[in-house]
Amino acid sequence: MSDLRTQALDDFRRRCKEQGLAFTFQRQVIYEAVVDSREHPTPEWIYEQVRQRIPSISFGTIYKNVKTFLDSGVLKEVTLHHGSLRLESNMTPHHHLVCSSCKAIFDIEESAVAPVQLPKTKLPAGFSIKQCRVEFVGLCRSCQTARRKRSEANSGVIRRRR
Ligand SMILES: [Zn+2]
Ligand SMILES: [Zn+2]
Numbered sequence: 566m567s568d569l570r571t572q573a574l575d576d577f578r579r580r581c582k583e584q585g586l587a588f589t590f591q592r593q594v595i596y597e598a599v600v601d602s603r604e605h606p607t608p609e610w611i612y613e614q615v616r617q618r619i620p621s622i623s624f625g626t627i628y629k630n631v632k633t634f635l636d637s638g639v640l641k642e643v644t645l646h647h648g649s650l651r652l653e654s655n656m657t658p659h660h661h662l663v664c665s666s667c668k669a670i671f672d673i674e675e676s677a678v679a680p681v682q683l684p685k686t687k688l689p690a691g692f693s694i695k696q697c698r699v700e701f702v703g704l705c706r707s708c709q710t711a712r713r714k715r716s717e718a719n720s721g722v723i724r725r726r727r
Contacts, residue, residue, distance in 0.1 A: 573600050573654065577639060580656075584637040594618050595630050596640070596654070605643050605651040605670040643670060644698070660698060664705035666712075673701070
């Protein structure tokens with residue numbers, strides 16, 4: 566187990582304790598799946614991983630635990646407005662790069678982005694800001710490669726074999 570992973574798990578255990586959540590083996594396995602993915606996984610993906618270690622677990626149980634994690638704040642949801650639920654295990658403030666094709670989400674440290682400023686006068690009356698999230702949308706490397714290959718195929722480029 567890497568130090569980072571051990572540390573993430575320790576942090577998680579501490580956050581659970583603070584929130585009065587029992588730190589069960591099941592919850593540990595679910596959390597480890599989230600941490601290991603580094604990909605802001607969906608509950609469905611987590612289910613596939615956890616099932617390999619706890620074959621008897623149901624998707625409902627996974628989903629219920631994930632909801633409990635989110636409600637108590639021990640895990641975060643990536644964005645509130647996206648159609649599917651994506652989980653965040655990186656609890657330090659950061660921003661995201663989102664691939665518009667495969668929906669992969671990459672973290673980018675907060676300090677890499679110039680301070681985002683929003684003058685109070687531009688806010689709708691009474692709106693109070695709790696957090697700032699910046700999302701950069703683009704294409705990840707594998708989607709770019711796939712597109713290039715597709716367009717090459719379409720334009721009839723033939724790769725000659727040696
Ligand atoms: Zn992609
Ligand atoms: Zn993230």
